[in-house]
Amino acid sequence: MTLPTSARTVVIGGGVVGCSVAYHLAKLGWNPVLLERKRLTSGTTWHAAGLIAQLRATPAMTRLAKYSQELYGTLEAETGVATGFRRNGSITVALTEDRAEEIARQAGMARAFGVEVEEISPTEIAARYPHLAMEGVRSGVWLPRDGQGDPSNIALSLARGARMRGAVVAERTRVTGVRRDGARITHVEWEDGTGQGAIACDHVVNCAGMWGRDLGEMLGHAVPLQACEHFYIVTEAIDGLGRLPVLRVPDECAYYKEDAGKMLVGAFEPVAKPWGPIPEGFEFDQLPEDFDHFEPILERAVERLPILADAGIHTFFNGPESFTPDDAYHLGPCPGTANVWVAAGFNSIGIQSAGGAGLALSQWMEGGEMPFDLMDVDIARMEPFLSNRRYLRARASETLGLLYADHWPARQKATARGVRRSPLHREMLDRGAVMGELAGWERPNWFALGDEPRAYRYGWGRTSWFMAQAREHKALREGVGLYDMSSFGKLRIEGADAAGLMALACGADLEVAPGRIVYTQMLNAAGGIEADVTVTRLSETAFLMVTPAATRLRDETRLRRLAGERRVTITDVTAGEAVMAVMGPRARDLLGAVTDADLGDAAHPFGMAREVDLGMGRARLHRLSYVGELGWEVYVSSDMAAHAFETIAEAGADHGLALVGLHAMDSLRLEKGFRHMGHDITPADHVIDAGLGFAARRAGGYVGAEAVAARRETGPVARMVQFRLDDPEPLLFHAEPILRDGEVVGHLTSGGYGHSLGGAVGLGYVPCAGESAADVLASRYEIEVAGTRVAARASLKPMFDPGGDRMRG
The missing domain is CATH 3.30.70.1400 (Aminomethyltransferase beta-barrel domains)
Structure with a gap:
């Protein structure tokens, strides 16, 4: 094949994701060139299980998964290549009380996201899956539009569709290097065994799958992902098996797929096996068998599905798949580069995600902006250090198993911890901090007192940290509290x-x-x-x-x-300063004891920062509040941080100072209706609809000004509403359906417990095109909690201190 010398885009990697990106770019008229080092699908795609589910953790990810299904259902007619796609539904069963609560909440989330779902009893499960041993089965959910397909043929169909629209797809063509002009890649260099050359290009897309990390280094960006071994067996044909839905038994780490009269049994074991480096010649290869590793799961599978006991094993398969540090894939423009994009690291859901990911990335490249909320998968969430090989191997041993682990609220990663620490880290630990982790930062989430265990005890109810959060919440509302926000x-x-x-x-x-x-x-x-x-x-x-x-x-x-x-x-300059938030009605009294500066409203009003002497050092005080109380954020250089903390803590003994974790900060901000970036506000949420138009009052001159002016004219099409449950017992977390006059109209974007308000509190958007604020509030609202509708009070103003007097007092 003669490759062109120039192209608008070069896509590197010919798995299902690379083929989807090429297909969707070709539909937009970009005429991409796809380069595959070996043959199409020869890395991970060819041995994928081919499960195609609709429901994901956010509306945007669900939207993309649903699109993938719709696309795969039409590809055969378009390209002539069969995809093997069929909608046979899926069942997920719960064997524990916690899992039953989780899947009941997931069913509510599905309804809120527009996914057809039905909660089913053990009797109904047995009717739909007669081969299942029902011992221990508590409940289940049925998603009738889930399906399965042939991974390789889906990819080949996408590649055919790309070629039909002008794309060039070259196999056995290895990328050997790139040429640059500053942060921009100008050429991609290649060789194919018979020759070599270079393609001048405007864009490059890294779709290299488990090679994505190494290709990222070549292209000048970090792509944190690690290959892990993934195991499944395929049985011999089983007489009379018949067609069955996909079955997931996450409490036993197993999934089951019927295909052509055989059963595929796969696993996401709790402790995975990282794998690598990848041999140069890797192509349609599998890894050495490790039956000892898989045997415990297989033994439980035989008990759960007795027909397996007499079925011969046709294939014992061990193949590599790539995983990211947070179990979300990588998509979007790469930080530090001018024209490099990525779609890689799909955490064993590449088949169900590829169609939507290709669509989203092509629209992003075409428009220059995220087409809808893709923050969960945006590659820019990944700090460069996360690509460290030791870090990735440690974290990947956990992340594969987390796919089927209990998804408890506030669940923390256990591996690869302690990489980034605040200058106050040791001070916090010495005083009972229980740490969480975000972007590698160790952060106090709550404080254990006395003999309280310094560890999380997870669950869906009132856990140990729930009580600590309540204690810290109250202390800050009534007195003065300090929390470490150095990680911001x-x-x-x-x-x-x-x-x-x-x-x-x-x-x-x-x-x-x-x-x-x-x-x-x-x-x-x-x-x-x-x-x-x-x-x-x-x-x-x-x-x-x-x-x-x-x-x-x-x-x-x-x-x-x-x-x-x-x-x-x-x-x-994040690492250069520690930041302590000192908040509460007695914050002025406490800080007044450690500085000679005047902290009165006239000398230091809300929204002002100034340098002061603090103890025997210097600090900068920012008068702000994310918790709705009087307070200051204390910025101090890292070298003086310990002294500043000790000075405040010593004075705090006379003022009832409480150390507060970030769980309490979250419940405090929820009571005030303060938005959380990535949950309540995203690139898909208009600033006017979010109720934040006061922060965008300039007439023009900034990105988005015209859209803001237009929405001011028409009024919001949705309003951010704060809800409080009438019943003080249920708990809210996120994604619970919002019902307006009995109909689902949205979902909570965040939720928690309002310890000062006496009930669970959540935020969420209510569609309201053409309606006034009074119209929105005139309705009757309920929130669905694990299948139960709970009456809720709605407000467009913060239910706690709606006038903001406390933080300005």
């Missing part, structure tokens, strides 16, 4: 054009005096929220942007892309 991102933006960049990036007016703090968002062209930040003006030419820990890299990347050729320097 800190970006310093400075230079002659810094003010111009910030005016373009942010919706709020940042032409303020040095020392003023402004709450604002970075928006996309549609008015969706790309970042939720505070910006402190340090001088005429310098600003400090504070971001959530989870979006620090993403927010920095957006700023850099907006900066272009402007004379501005953007520096991540």
Whole structure:
């Protein structure tokens, strides 16, 4: 094959994901070139189980999974290549009380996301799956539109469809290097055994699957993923088996798929086996058998499905699949590059995700912005250190098993911990902190007192940390509390054009005096929220942007892309300062004991930052609040952090100071209706609908200004509403359906317990095009909790301190 010397896009990797990306780009007229080092599907795709489910953890991911199903159902007619796709439904069964609660909540989530679902009893399970031993089965859910397909043929059909629309698909063509101009790749170099060459290109897409990490290094970006061994068996043909739905028994780590009269039994074992490095010649290969590793799961499978006892094993298969540190795949433009994209690391759900992922990435490349909320899979969530090989091997041993583990609220990863620590880490541990982890940061989530166990005890009810959260919540509301927020991102933006960049990036007016703090968002062209930040003006030419820990890299990347050729320097200074939030009605009294500075409203009003003496050192006090109480964020250089903490803690003994974890911070902000980036506000949520129009009042000049002006004219099409359950017993977490006058209209974007309000609290959007605020509140609302509808009070204003008097007092 003669390859072109130029192309708009080069897609590297010919598994199902690369074929889908090429297919969808070709549909947009991009005429991509796909390069595959061996043969199409020869890495992971060919041995995938081919399970195709609809329900995922978010509406956007569910939307993409549903699209994959619809696409696979039409590909054969379009391309002439059979995909083996059929909708035979799926059943998930619960063997424990916790799992029964989980799948009941998942059923509610499915209804909220528009997925057809039915909760079924053990009797109904037995009727739909007569071969199942029912011992211990408590309940189940039936998703009739789930299905299965032939992974290789799906990929080959996508490749055929791409070629039909002008794409070039080249097998046995290895990428050997790239040529660059700064952060931009200008050419992709290749060889195919008979020759070599280079393709000039505008874009490059890394779809290399388990080779994605190594290819990422070549392309100049981090792609944290690790190959793990994945096991399944295929039986000999079983007489009279008949067609069956896909069956999942997560409490026994197993899934079952009937295909052509045989049974495939696969596993996601609790402790996986990382694998690598990958041999150069790897092609349609499998790994050495490890029957001892798989045997415990197989023994339980035979007990659960007795027909297996007399069925011969046709194939014992062990093949590699790639996993990411958080079990979410990688998609989008790569930080630190100008024209490199990625779609890789699909955590054993590549077949069900590939169609939607290809669609989403092609639309992203075409429009230049995330087409809908893809934050969960955005590659920019991945800090570069996460690509460390030792880190990945340690974490991957856990993440494979988490696919079928109990998905308890606040469940923490157990592996690869302790990489990033606040300057106050030891101080917190010494005082009873129980740590959680986010973006590698160890963060106090709650504090154990006295003989309380310093460990999580998970569940769906009132766990040990629930009581600690209540205690810390009350202490901050009534007295004074301190929590460590050093992990929050800190970006310093400075230079002659810094003010111009910030005016373009942010919706709020940042032409303020040095020392003023402004709450604002970075928006996309549609008015969706790309970042939720505070910006402190340090001088005429310098600003400090504070971001959530989870979006620090993403927010920095957006700023850099907006900066272009402007004379501005953007520096991540997160590690340079520790930050202690001192909050509560007695916060002024406590801080007044450690500084001589005047902290009165006249000298230090809300929304102001200034440097002060603190103890025997220096600090910068930001008067802000994410918990709805009087308070300051205390910024202090890392070298003085321990001294500053000790000084505050010593004085705190006379003021009833309580150490507070981030679980309490979350319940406090929920009572105030404060939004959480990535949950309550996303790129798909318009800033006006989110109730944050006050932070985007400028007439124009910023990204998204036209969309904001247009929505102000028409009014919101949805409103963010705060709900509190009338019954104080049920608990809310997220994704519970919202019912308006008996009909499901949405879902909670976040939830928790309002310890000051006396009931569970949640936030969620209610569609309201053409309606007034009074119309929205005139309805009757319920929230579905694990299958039970619970009456709820709705409010457009915070139910706790709606006027905000406490934090400005």
